[in-house]
Amino acid sequence: DGGITQSPKYLFRKEGQNVTLSCEQNLNHDAMYWYRQDPGQGLRLIYYSQIVNDFQKGDIAEGYSVSREKKESFPLTVTSAQKNPTAFYLCASSFGGLADTYEQYFGPGTRLTVT
Amino acid sequence: GESVGLHLPTLSVQEGDNSIINCAYSNSASDYFIWYKQESGKGPQFIIDIRSNMDKRQGQRVTVLLNKTVKHLSLQIAATQPGDSAVYFCAENIKDWSNDYKLSFGAGTTVTVRA
Numbered sequence: 001d002g003g004i005t006q007s008p009k010y011l012f013r014k015e016g017q018n019v020t021l022s023c024e025q026n027l028n029h030d031a032m033y034w035y036r037q038d039p040g041q042g043l044r045l046i047y048y049s050q051i052v053n054d055f056q057k058g059d060i061a062e063g064y065s066v067s068r069e070k071k072e073s074f075p076l077t078v079t080s081a082q083k084n085p086t087a088f089y090l091c092a093s094s095f096g097g098l099a100d101t102y103e104q105y106f107g108p109g110t111r112l113t114v115t
Numbered sequence: 116g117e118s119v120g121l122h123l124p125t126l127s128v129q130e131g132d133n134s135i136i137n138c139a140y141s142n143s144a145s146d147y148f149i150w151y152k153q154e155s156g157k158g159p160q161f162i163i164d165i166r167s168n169m170d171k172r173q174g175q176r177v178t179v180l181l182n183k184t185v186k187h188l189s190l191q192i193a194a195t196q197p198g199d200s201a202v203y204f205c206a207e208n209i210k211d212w213s214n215d216y217k218l219s220f221g222a223g224t225t226v227t228v229r230a
Binding site: 004 | 124217
């Protein structure tokens with residue numbers, strides 16, 4: 001089956017630790033995205049990547065880092081510099097490059113709790 | 116700033132009735148809009164999209180209407196069912212400073228279907 005997978009579904013970490021969230025897609029999409037969702041709020045863009053080995057900061061990139069070494073994979077690291085890391089993290093992907101408009105397909109999400 | 120927003124955060128609907136979910140946007144240059152459905156603890160799921168050269172688009176039990184004059188988007192769900200209970204987001208495709216297209220999401224409307 002084609003789709004986007006995120007792992008793990010639930011993640012618990014102690015404050016001060018870095019943590020990496022996995023996102024893999026087998027849809028052959030060029031673009032991938034990371035969003036953060038807080039209770040009762042919409043999605044806010046953290047980072048996005050239109051092609052391999054290139055990525056751009058979104059609206060709330062501080063305290064996060066990403067890499068895009070393979071087309072299928074776009075891991076997100078939540079660093080200890082992120083002041084309020086507890087949230088629901090969503091990965092998405094879409095066709096298209098820099099000037100295209102296509103729907104984004106979302107993964108099931110990872111709920112990160114930092115104590 | 117430019118953003119996508121929803122008129123009402125919650126909507127309670129009797130099973131079998133039609134639902135109308137509204138969304139206002141402020142970026143007159145936006146040319147692509149999407150409605151997503153998000154069930155509790157899951158990633159958003161694509162419902163329907165519409166481009167700015169259209170006023171109306173229909174899917175299975177859903178219709179999206181776009182009024183560019185007043186920058187208003189709506190999602191109509193016919194014969195609402197219990198499985199339609201979810202949070203509904205509208206998203207607007209915008210071009211950022213680097214000429215990349217990104218989706219900007221509203222805060223969402225929580226739809227509850229009464230039996």
